[in-house]
Amino acid sequence: MHLADIDYQALSKKSWLHDRRTDVKLFSSALILLAVLITQNITTLVVILSILFFSLLIGKLSIKTIIHLSFFPLFFSSLFIGLLWSSNPQLGLLSLLKALSSAWIMISLVASTAYVDIFASMAKVFPSLIVDLFMFTYRAFFILIEKMSDLIRIIKLRGGYHPYHPIRNIKNISSALALLFLRAFEMNDRMYQIYTLRGYQGKLPLREEQKPLTHHDGILLLLSLGLMLGALL
Amino acid sequence: MSHIHIPDGILAWWIWVPALILVVGILFMIFKGWNQEEARRLVPLAAMMSALMLITMSVPLFIVPVHLTLAVLAGLMVGPKMAFLSILVVNTILASLGHSGVTLVGLNTLIIGLEMFVGVMIFRLLSKIISTLPSAIIATVVGLSLSLSLSFGLVVATVGLAEALPHEEHDDELNDGEIVDHNRSLFPGNEFFTLTLPTLNHVDKITIVEESDELVKIIVESHNVKGLLNEMFAELEELGWEKVGQSNIYKGSYTIDDVELFYHEIVGSEGLIEFELILIDEDHDHDDHDDYDDHDHEDLETILSEINYLGFSGWLAVIMIYLMGITLESTATGFIYKSLKKVKKD
Numbered sequence: 001m002h003l004a005d006i007d008y009q010a011l012s013k014k015s016w017l018h019d020r021r022t023d024v025k026l027f028s029s030a031l032i033l034l035a036v037l038i039t040q041n042i043t044t045l046v047v048i049l050s051i052l053f054f055s056l057l058i059g060k061l062s063i064k065t066i067i068h069l070s071f072f073p074l075f076f077s078s079l080f081i082g083l084l085w086s087s088n089p090q091l092g093l094l095s096l097l098k099a100l101s102s103a104w105i106m107i108s109l110v111a112s113t114a115y116v117d118i119f120a121s122m123a124k125v126f127p128s129l130i131v132d133l134f135m136f137t138y139r140a141f142f143i144l145i146e147k148m149s150d151l152i153r154i155i156k157l158r159g160g161y162h163p164y165h166p167i168r169n170i171k172n173i174s175s176a177l178a179l180l181f182l183r184a185f186e187m188n189d190r191m192y193q194i195y196t197l198r199g200y201q202g203k204l205p206l207r208e209e210q211k212p213l214t215h216h217d218g219i220l221l222l223l224s225l226g227l228m229l230g231a232l233l
Numbered sequence: 234m235s236h237i238h239i240p241d242g243i244l245a246w247w248i249w250v251p252a253l254i255l256v257v258g259i260l261f262m263i264f265k266g267w268n269q270e271e272a273r274r275l276v277p278l279a280a281m282m283s284a285l286m287l288i289t290m291s292v293p294l295f296i297v298p299v300h301l302t303l304a305v306l307a308g309l310m311v312g313p314k315m316a317f318l319s320i321l322v323v324n325t326i327l328a329s330l331g332h333s334g335v336t337l338v339g340l341n342t343l344i345i346g347l348e349m350f351v352g353v354m355i356f357r358l359l360s361k362i363i364s365t366l367p368s369a370i371i372a373t374v375v376g377l378s379l380s381l382s383l384s385f386g387l388v389v390a391t392v393g394l395a396e397a398l399p400h401e402e403h404d405d406e407l408n409d410g411e412i413v414d415h416n417r418s419l420f421p422g423n424e425f426f427t428l429t430l431p432t433l434n435h436v437d438k439i440t441i442v443e444e445s446d447e448l449v450k451i452i453v454e455s456h457n458v459k460g461l462l463n464e465m466f467a468e469l470e471e472l473g474w475e476k477v478g479q480s481n482i483y484k485g486s487y488t489i490d491d492v493e494l495f496y497h498e499i500v501g502s503e504g505l506i507e508f509e510l511i512l513i514d515e516d517h518d519h520d521d522h523d524d525y526d527d528h529d530h531e532d533l534e535t536i537l538s539e540i541n542y543l544g545f546s547g548w549l550a551v552i553m554i555y556l557m558g559i560t561l562e563s564t565a566t567g568f569i570y571k572s573l574k575k576v577k578k579d
Contacts, residue, residue, distance in 0.1 A: 033335060037241055040504070091499075099334075102241035106329045127264060129272055133322050136280030137287070144284045170561070174568030181285060181569070182576055188277040200273075 004145065009061065009111045016216065017059040017112040022121050024217040028224035029109045035224075035231035036101040042090070044231050045097040051227065052104040059112040069107050070100060136188065143184045151180050236290060236302060236341055237384050241334035248387075253339030256321065259346070263314045275315045282307040283319040287326060304345045305352030305373040306566045310573070313353050317346045344384050352376030369570045373563035381555060425494070426451055426510065429468050435461035442507070449510040458483070458498055458506060469494075
């Protein structure tokens with residue numbers, strides 16, 4: 001899971017892509033995704049992929065990280081693409097490029113935009129409860145990851161894991177997960193109480209920093225619009 | 234486990250768009266008449282559950298090449314309404330990280346949501362009769378089996394796994410580039426391929442893939458498949474062909490005398506339609522179709538033979554993988570829920 005790395009990338013790095021407005025990036029991502037979905041042309045996809053790769057580099061993502069993050073979509077789509085490849089290599093290649101393109105679109109978005117800003121933009125469209133759930137989940141994820149790594153270490157140290165006793169392992173790990181869940185829930189519940197005391201009434205006051213619309217945003221929009229039109233033609 | 238991992242651009246829009254609309258409809262129903270105060274109180278717990286699901290769904294298990302979802306556990310912990318929101322949140326975050334397509338968020342939410350809903354309902358029924366652990370295990374087994382069958386069936390039906398498998402003919406279908414010869418000796422019903430089809434407005438290219446005494450197979454390339462098919466339907470009916478079956482506009486069959494015509498769009502490659510003329514001899518009718526099916530099955534077996542698990546191979550390995558996955562998910566759900574109940578009765 002690379003959520004922590006992507007979060008660090010989005011918050012701590014500075015780049016041309018980081019400086020763009022969140023709504024512009026969201027809209028551009030949607031346009032490019034649409035272009036990827038509708039095109040059946042390998043050359044168009046290669047052009048889109050090249051631009052995305054370039055944008056990932058602009059977004060200060062190292063090649064090692066890009067390869068690491070690309071492993072996810074490639075791994076999960078490998079079986080399907082493998083089947084297509086043997087019967088129709090061209091179609092297999094098309095599917096592979098599409099899988100990689102859509103993943104890179106999302107990665108370039110989330111690796112250059114703080115999640116809070118994405119949630120703030122989402123709050124304009126989605127019900128507040130869903131946006132809150134996204135926010136709390138996002139926080140809970142980091143609590144769980146931290147607690148889980150501690151817990152796994154404790155289980156191993158106390159001999160709770162043995163490779164030849166699968167049932168005992170399932171029982172131990174399930175109990176550990178339940179304990180972990182309870183602890184993390186209590187922490188999250190405490191946070192909820194704090195929010196309630198501070199006036200939380202079902203809508204987190206997410207404040208999106210509104211950067212002025214610059215010609216750089218225009219370039220990004222034009223580029224994505226161009227790709228979209230290119231895919232249509 | 235029932236999470237569909239197909240990347241964007243593979244499934245047709247008419248599958249994922251209605252799924253998204255359906256999810257929006259369900260959300261509307263959830264929010265309508267929901268006690269907001271109660272919902273707010275559940276948000277931290279649901280978020281915790283989402284985070285747990287996020288972790289379990291993003292890590293494939295080492296002993297089984299699948300991942301858990303813990304959707305039924307989520308339903309048991311926070312109730313079906315809030316669990317549905319959790320599932321939506323988890324699927325959205327996973328899709329944004331390249332784990333399955335963004336366009337599949339709706340479909341995955343529906344399938345996993347169904348698993349959760351069925352599991353919760355069964356648990357509520359069973360827990361009145363038997364204890365917590367077996368109730369949770371049985372509920373998860375039923376919910377998961379249902380969602381797994383649904384996602385597997387959906388992938389096979391829409392992406393056409395059998396169609397996507399290697400066919401000998403496909404190896405040279407486009408390389409040959411052989412155009413239909415109008416003077417060829419006519420296979421019964423082949424006049425449609427040789428005389429009518431080339432004259433249709435929306436036909437760009439016709440390629441012969443296979444030709445024998447019992448079967449003629451061609452691939453037609455078109456810039457407007459829908460237009461071509463509509464033109465074709467009109468021509469066929471004018472020539473006296475009778476419609477036998479049509480699952481959708483892109484797939485169906487016609488018959489005349491002792492010949493059957495099958496057509497279907499080659500999934501994932503817009504603009505290509507495969508046509509088959511099969512001679513139906515009364516004595517060999519079933520044999521012909523069986524041969525055709527056997528051919529597909531042979532290809533399927535080749536792919537399946539490469540799947541090995543715990544000393545099993547082929548279908549047995551696939552079944553074992555799913556059985557192991559279901560067992561792990563259901564026992565994990567049962568034990569986690571039992572442990573939670575032991576510590577926190579409410």
